[in-house]
Amino acid sequence: PPTIRREDYRPPDWLVPDIALDFDLAAERTRVRAKLDVVRNGDHARALVLDGDELTPLSVHVDGQAINDWRIEDGNLVIDLPADAHVIETEIELHPAANTKLMGLYASGGLLCTQCEAEGFRRITFFPDRPDVLSRYTVKLAADRNAYPVLLANGDNVANGDGLDGRHWAEWNDPFPKPSYLFALVAGDLQANRDSFTTMSGRKIDLGIWVRAADLPKTHHAMAALKTAMKWDEDVYGREYDLDIFNIVAVDDFNFGAMENKGLNIFNSRYILADPDTATDADYDAIAAVVAHEYFHNWSGDRVTCRDWFQLSLKEGFTVFRDQQFSADQGSAAVKRIEDVRTLRAAQFPEDAGPLAHPIRPESYMEIGNFYTATIYNKGAEVIRMMHTLLGAERFRAGADLYFDRHDGEAATCEDFVAAMEAGGGIDLSRFRLWYAQAGTPKVTARLAHDPISKAATLRLTQEAPPTPGQPVKQPMPLPLSLALFAQDGEKRHEQLFVFEDAEADLSFDGFADAPVLSINRNFSAPVIVETDRTPADLAFLSAHDDDPFARYEAMQQLMLDTLKATIEGRTHDDDAVVAAVRATLEDPALDPAFVAEAMLLPSEQFIGDAMAVVDPDAIATARDALRLKLATELDGLWRDRYQRHAAAQFEYSPAAKGARRMRNLALGYLAASGSPEVGAQAFAQFEAADNMTDRIAALGTLANGMFVERAEALAAFHARYCDNPLVIDKWFTTQALSLRADAAEQVVALLNHPDFALTNPNRFRSLVGAFSVNQRAFHRVDGAGYELLAQQIAALDPINPQTAAKMVPALGRWRRFDESRQVKMRAALEQILATPGLSKDVFEQASKSLG
Ligand code: B3K
Ligand code: ZN
Numbered sequence: 001p002p003t004i005r006r007e008d009y010r011p012p013d014w015l016v017p018d019i020a021l022d023f024d025l026a027a028e029r030t031r032v033r034a035k036l037d038v039v040r041n042g043d044h045a046r047a048l049v050l051d052g053d054e055l056t057p058l059s060v061h062v063d064g065q066a067i068n069d070w071r072i073e074d075g076n077l078v079i080d081l082p083a084d085a086h087v088i089e090t091e092i093e094l095h096p097a098a099n100t101k102l103m104g105l106y107a108s109g110g111l112l113c114t115q116c117e118a119e120g121f122r123r124i125t126f127f128p129d130r131p132d133v134l135s136r137y138t139v140k141l142a143a144d145r146n147a148y149p150v151l152l153a154n155g156d157n158v159a160n161g162d163g164l165d166g167r168h169w170a171e172w173n174d175p176f177p178k179p180s181y182l183f184a185l186v187a188g189d190l191q192a193n194r195d196s197f198t199t200m201s202g203r204k205i206d207l208g209i210w211v212r213a214a215d216l217p218k219t220h221h222a223m224a225a226l227k228t229a230m231k232w233d234e235d236v237y238g239r240e241y242d243l244d245i246f247n248i249v250a251v252d253d254f255n256f257g258a259m260e261n262k263g264l265n266i267f268n269s270r271y272i273l274a275d276p277d278t279a280t281d282a283d284y285d286a287i288a289a290v291v292a293h294e295y296f297h298n299w300s301g302d303r304v305t306c307r308d309w310f311q312l313s314l315k316e317g318f319t320v321f322r323d324q325q326f327s328a329d330q331g332s333a334a335v336k337r338i339e340d341v342r343t344l345r346a347a348q349f350p351e352d353a354g355p356l357a358h359p360i361r362p363e364s365y366m367e368i369g370n371f372y373t374a375t376i377y378n379k380g381a382e383v384i385r386m387m388h389t390l391l392g393a394e395r396f397r398a399g400a401d402l403y404f405d406r407h408d409g410e411a412a413t414c415e416d417f418v419a420a421m422e423a424g425g426g427i428d429l430s431r432f433r434l435w436y437a438q439a440g441t442p443k444v445t446a447r448l449a450h451d452p453i454s455k456a457a458t459l460r461l462t463q464e465a466p467p468t469p470g471q472p473v474k475q476p477m478p479l480p481l482s483l484a485l486f487a488q489d490g491e492k493r494h495e496q497l498f499v500f501e502d503a504e505a506d507l508s509f510d511g512f513a514d515a516p517v518l519s520i521n522r523n524f525s526a527p528v529i530v531e532t533d534r535t536p537a538d539l540a541f542l543s544a545h546d547d548d549p550f551a552r553y554e555a556m557q558q559l560m561l562d563t564l565k566a567t568i569e570g571r572t573h574d575d576d577a578v579v580a581a582v583r584a585t586l587e588d589p590a591l592d593p594a595f596v597a598e599a600m601l602l603p604s605e606q607f608i609g610d611a612m613a614v615v616d617p618d619a620i621a622t623a624r625d626a627l628r629l630k631l632a633t634e635l636d637g638l639w640r641d642r643y644q645r646h647a648a649a650q651f652e653y654s655p656a657a658k659g660a661r662r663m664r665n666l667a668l669g670y671l672a673a674s675g676s677p678e679v680g681a682q683a684f685a686q687f688e689a690a691d692n693m694t695d696r697i698a699a700l701g702t703l704a705n706g707m708f709v710e711r712a713e714a715l716a717a718f719h720a721r722y723c724d725n726p727l728v729i730d731k732w733f734t735t736q737a738l739s740l741r742a743d744a745a746e747q748v749v750a751l752l753n754h755p756d757f758a759l760t761n762p763n764r765f766r767s768l769v770g771a772f773s774v775n776q777r778a779f780h781r782v783d784g785a786g787y788e789l790l791a792q793q794i795a796a797l798d799p800i801n802p803q804t805a806a807k808m809v810p811a812l813g814r815w816r817r818f819d820e821s822r823q824v825k826m827r828a829a830l831e832q833i834l835a836t837p838g839l840s841k842d843v844f845e846q847a848s849k850s851l852g
Contacts, residue, residue, distance in 0.1 A: 001366045001841035006310040012133050013046045015039045017177070019135045021125065025143040025187050027097040027107045033089065034125040036135075040084040048088070050077040050126035053104070053119070057126065061089035077126040090126050099123075100760055100800045108253035109212075111188035112148065113266055115259060118309055118368045121180035131306045132411040134177040141185060142169040148187035150210065152247055154178070154262045174262055176242065177409065179305050184261030186210070186249045193219040197227050197241070200234045205241050209272065210249040218273040221284055221653075222248070222291050229292035232326050237400060239299045248272065248291070252726060255762050255803050256372065258290050260297030267294070270727050270763060276651045276692040278728050281658045283693070288330065293323040304404060307411040309368045313360040313436075314414045316372075317380020321388070324381060331655045334549035338598045341524045341550070344382065345607060348374035349529075352441045353610070355813050355852040357468040361414050361436040366845040369803045375439070382527035383435045387418075389480045389525055390432075390499070391425040399424035431501060434477045439468040442477060442528045444500070450515035457485065457516050459507040461500055463528070469852065476503045482522035482548075483507075488514050490545040497525070517541050519555075522548040536562065536577040543581045544588070549595060556581060556599045560627070564608050567623040568616065575627065579634050586638050593646065594659030597666045602628060605776040615817045617780040621740075625673075632673035643667040651692040658694075665698035672702045680708030687714050697731055705740045729756055730767035737771035744778035745785050752793070759797050762804045769793045773811035780818065784825035787812060791829035794843060795836040802840030809833070809843060813850030827851060 016036050024031035038048060052075045060070045062079065063086055070079045079088065099106035104123025105114050114124065122129040141151040145168040155174025162168050192208035193216055199205060207226060209219045226248070233239040243263045254268035271290040274283055300322060301315035328336040351357060351374055358371070360380045365371050388396045402424030403417055414436050422429050442465045449458045461481075465474035478501045485494040493516060494509055509516070517538045521530050534542075539562070542555035559581055566573035585591065585599050602624055609615035632639065646664035651657070668686065672679045680703065687699035687710075700718055703711045715732070722728035733756075736747050751757060751768055758764050769790065773779050779786040790811060797805040812833075815826035833839070833847045 001844065003364050003366055004368075005364045006308070006362070009308050009310070012041055012128055012130060013044060014048050014128060015041045016128060016133055016135045018138075019127070020138045020140075022140045023142065023185065025096075025112055025141060025148065027112060028095060030094045030096055030105060030112075031091065032094060032125050033091045034127070036088045036090075036127070038081070038086050038088055040081075048079045048081050048086075049073075049128070050079075050088075050090075051119070051122035051129040052076050052126045053122045055092050055123070055126060058091040058093060059089075061087075063087050064089075075122075092125060094124065101803065102253055102255050102762070102801060103803065105185075106253070108251045109188075110147065111186060111190070111249075111251055112143075113186045113188075113249065113251050114184050114261075115255065115266065116183050116261070117181040117259060118372075119181075121183055124183075127180050129180050130308065131179040131181060132308065134179055134305075134409070134411065136177050137172075137174045137183060139172045139174075139185065140169060141172070141187060142167055143187045148189065150186070150188055150190045152184075152186040152210070152249065152264055154182070154184055154264050156244060174243075176262060176303070178262050178302060179411065182260070182262045182302055182305070184259070184264045184266055186251075186264065186266065190249065191216055192247075193223055195223050195227065197230050197246075199230070199240045201240060203240075203244070205230075205243070206245050208245070208247045210247060211269070211272065215250070215269075215273055218275050218278070219250075221274045221279075222272045222287055225288035225291040226295060228288075228330070229295045229326060232292070232329065233296055233299070233322075236325065236329075237299070237322070237397070239296075239404070241298060242303070246295075248294075252763070253761055255801070258294045260294045260301050262298070262302050265294045267291075268763065270730070273727060276653070278693055278722070278725055280692075280694040280697055281653070281661060284653055285327065289323050289327050292326045293319055296322045296326070299404060303409065304407045305411045307413050309365070309371070310361055310363075311413050312368075312371060313376045313380035313383075314412060314417055316377045317360060318384050318417070320377050320381035321384040324385075331658075332592060332594055334553075335592070335594050335598055337523060337550050338553050338595075340378075340381075344374070344378045344527060345610070346604065348378045348527075349441050350606070350610060350814060351375055351810065352379070352439060352468070353466070354810065354816070355469060355850050356810055356846065357439040359437050359439045359471075363470070367806070367840075367842045369842055370806055370845055379527055386435070386480050386526060387421050387425075387429070387432070389482075389497070391421065391427055395425040395427070396421070398426075432478050434475055438465060438474050438477065439471055440465045440474065442474075442479065442526075444479065444481070444521075444526075444528050444530045446518060446520050446530060446532045448516070448518045448532075448534075450512060452513065452515075455511055455513050457509045457512045459483075459509070459518065461505045461507070463500060463503060469849070476501060479526040479528055481520060482525040484519040484522060484546075484548070484551075485509060485512070485516040486519060486542070486545060487512070487516055488541075490541075492547060519546050519548065519551045521554075522546075522551040524550055524554075534558070536574060540577050540581040540584075543599070544584050553595070553599045556585065557603055561603050561608065561611055564603065564620070564623050564627060565611060567626065568608075568612070568619045575630055578627065579631060582631055583635055583638065586635065586642065592659055593663040594655065597659070597662040600666055600670075602631075606774065609776060609817065614819055615780075616819070617776050618782065621777040625740075628670070628673045632670045635670070636674075639667040639670045643671065648686075648690070648692075648695055661692075661694045661698075665695065668698060668702055672706055672708075675706060677708070680706070680710045683708070684710035684714055687717075693728070693731075697735065701735050701738075704735050707741070723756075726761070726763070730763050733757070733764065733767040734771040737768050738775050740777065744772075744775060745781055745789065748772045748778070749789065752789075759793075759800050762801065765793075765797060765801075765804060770808060773808060779811065780822060782821070784822070784829075787825050787829040788832075791832045794833055798836065798840050798843050799838065802842040806840070806842035806846045809846035809850055813846070815850075816852075 018037040020035040022033040097107045103120035139153040151170035153172035158173045159171040190210040191213045195207045248265045250269040250272040258267040399421035403420035447460045539555045539559040546552040646660040683699045683702045690696035
């Protein structure tokens with residue numbers, strides 16, 4: 001497949017100011033008629049090329065006349081046109097029920113729906129399917145009234161009527177010019193949870209969340225989140241909603257989380273549906289975050305869109321940052337920051353350290369679907385956050401206002417955003433632009449020296465960014481590092497934001513009779529890896545005294561990590577420092593239980609592996625289990641007490657109740673580490689008595705991880721109770737795929753043959769195969785069974801849904817991080833995938849680049 005390069009960008013040859021679409025909808029056979037007003041863009045003689053993917057024209061008209069001298073090249077429709085403006089009409093036929101790729105128009109349950117980003121519109125009609133071609137859309141939908149009583153598209157519903165043979169139609173008009181990737185339609189037997197929102201200028205917006213009638217009671221949380229997000233965007237960014245209608249539709253078969261189509265967001269049902277019995281606290285939080293994220297795209301994405309797909313982080317990084325700010329404002333900002341950094345480290349750092357590393361503004365791709373990555377999204381958000389840190393909230397807002405002002409109605413670039421921040425915020429970001437160009441996670445070393453005679457402390461900093469594919473040498477980048485120094489009595493004696501721009505820097509601090517303790521990269525002010533020479537005592541001190549909650553959490557994590565690494569590497573060390581620090585945090589009455597629960601979590605096995613020169617999954621598992629057991633045994637009384645103290649009252653979704661559940665279930669996990677049969681009974685009792693999914697699934701997970709006699713009964717009971725709810729059955733699969741037991745891989749093999757497993761539903765595939773691929777001890781089994789399993793499943797899914805299949809390849813691409821024997825097996829699995837006949841370009845790109 002050809003490689004597309006950023007440097008080759010050229011404005012479109014033809015523009016399409018207006019398009020009228022006419023759909024005759026049915027699941028088996030849908031007729032699409034399109035009428036495009038095309039206008040030559042600039043002085044050139046090139047033909048009109050309309051992108052098409054698996055389309056065959058039934059007819060082509062130019063200015064009302066049928067023509068025959070069109071041609072198909074690489075699936076695209078090519079027409080030579082004499083004048084500078086023409087009207088092109090095409091007619092094609094689609095088969096939505098057969099569309100398993102879930103791109104373009106497809107059937108899900110009894111619904112018909114679309115997904116166009118990034119290049120799905122070309123699977124619906126011939127069109128210049130690129131984000132810098134903006135058009136006004138008029139859309140007519142006709143379908144059987146019984147099967148599809150509801151007909152939705154972007155914009156406003158301008159007309160409706162009845163047709164022959166039980167059919168009806170609806171016409172929708174979107175006054176805002178938009179790129180084709182934001183087009184959407186939905187047809188189906190849906191009911192709406194209706195509400196309204198009055199904007200800051202007093203306009204009343206009709207809101208609708210459309211689901212199957214039976215799911216209506218599960219839409220209230222999403223609706224509340226939507227209204228909160230609409231208000232928040234007005235308050236914090238001054239952004240008001242623009243159409244009179246805002247609709248959301250939930251569908252069960254969806255390749256990712258949700259989609260920000262103008263005025264008609266389409267969601268994976270897992271990010272809409274929630275009630276206490278079926279959704280965890282984490283699900284509730286994710287629903288609010290994703291609803292907000294898609295809503296925020298109305299400005300950062302729809303009103304100002306991207307010029308080309310290399311600019312994807314322009315809308316995604318900024319919008320993730322916006323949704324992170326939103327969520328932080330709804331509850332504990334500290335816990336939210338900890339969660340966001342954990343996600344970044346789990347998903348983005350490994351990507352940035354591997355063969356698929358790319359800058360947040362990539363230089364090239366084969367398949368853009370492979371670039372909806374943690375780098376574009378989460379590192380992209382960190383880059384925006386650094387600008388926010390450098391500018392402060394007020395000047396950042398001025399920059400954002402200028403950005404929206406300058407580019408409203410346009411397809412913009414990352415450079416446009418940075419330029420607006422410079423002009424609006426009053427800052428020079430020349431060097432900062434390197435963050436858009438260089439891949440790889442910078443590594444900072446910090447060494448603090450102290451001279452008791454001169455009472456001076458000196459901090460020596462160095463930074464280095466590792467080589468990444470195509471970028472052997474890197475320049476130092478500006479790193480906003482939030483620093484503090486603490487005296488031994490716990491008093492904070494110095495605090496500053498230091499913008500570290502060069503390869504090295506020395507900072508001096510006077511007036512320290514005793515050696516201070518360094519707190520660095522507080523609140524994770526820069527997305528970097530920091531290596532310090534702080535002792536276990538320093539880290540324990542910070543975990544008890546730092547006034548930055550993130551830094552406090554980080555000190556505890558670092559202390560745990562250092563201890564685990566020492567165990568793994570057979571160095572002498574002191575586990576008791578961890579036990580003492582955990583005890584102190586558990587016993588600190590001033591701390592929020594939600595924060596305490598975060599701080600008590602041991603670093604994940606993957607995170608420990610990322611900190612090692614060569615990942616040894618078995619040694620990591622052994623060391624982590626041992627530390628867990630030690631904490632469980634030595635603090636047994638505290639865990640029992642915390643379990644009782646946070647005993648479940650009646651379910652409530654509030655920060656305090658969430659924190660209590662988190663603490664209680666963390667305590668249950670530690671109690672279970674002892675393996676004592678009485679804890680099995682305790683977990684089973686919690687499993688049965690729970691009035692909410694958070695407590696029930698936590699108990700199930702505890703049982704699934706161990707050898708408890710209640711394990712099988714609990715798994716069976718859970719399945720029986722929720723067999724009609726696919727989103728909960730996904731959790732049942734995931735719980736087993738993540739099991740810490742030695743037989744996890746065998747269990748996954750058995751589950752692949754379970755009647756509820758299916759390749760066709762992305763949620764289900766991810767719930768089993770995706771979850772297994774992040775279960776480090778099971779997936780990296782020394783015999784290579786895990787690799788083979790994943791390779792087979794990727795090859796099996798590829799012809800059905802290449803986009804979802806390709807997302808699973810990076811787990812194998814991390815081979816360089818492992819020992820020789822695993823490397824050989826992981827590479828063999830990648831070779832096996834590449835040898836699959838008819839492989840998609842999606843999987844080809846990921847697998848071939850992964851072999852590096
Ligand atoms: N913009 C969509 C993602 C589309 C992914 C296409 N492969 C959802 C979002 O980021 O909000
Ligand atoms: Zn997004």
